[in-house]
Amino acid sequence: MAIELIDKDKCTGCRTCVDACPMDVIRFDEDEQKAVITYPKECICCYNCEQDCPENAIYVDPKRVNPIPPAW
Numbered sequence: 446m447a448i449e450l451i452d453k454d455k456c457t458g459c460r461t462c463v464d465a466c467p468m469d470v471i472r473f474d475e476d477e478q479k480a481v482i483t484y485p486k487e488c489i490c491c492y493n494c495e496q497d498c499p500e501n502a503i504y505v506d507p508k509r510v511n512p513i514p515p516a517w
């Protein structure tokens with residue numbers, strides 16, 4: 446696991462992180478209109494979500510890196 450947090454108070458529901466994640470880690474909660482961490486164990490620590498979030502609402506912990514799966 447590498448992604449640690451999506452701050453709901455900062456999240457504006459822009460969905461950028463949902464589109465930016467190459468894995469199935471972040472999904473969009475239609476009821477709350479916020480991004481939510483769904484499958485954190487699939488996170489490969491690529492930092493796309495943290496870098497692309499315009500509200501700085503996401504924290505990815507660099508100390509907890511899963512091995513990047515081999516290319517297929």
Ligand code: SF4
Binds near residue numbers: 461497
């Ligand atoms: S990119 Fe940031 S503000 Fe946009 S949905 Fe994701 S967490 Fe929320």
Ligand code: SF4
Binds near residue numbers: 471
């Ligand atoms: S660091 Fe990469 S793999 Fe992990 S949640 Fe963010 S975009 Fe997805």
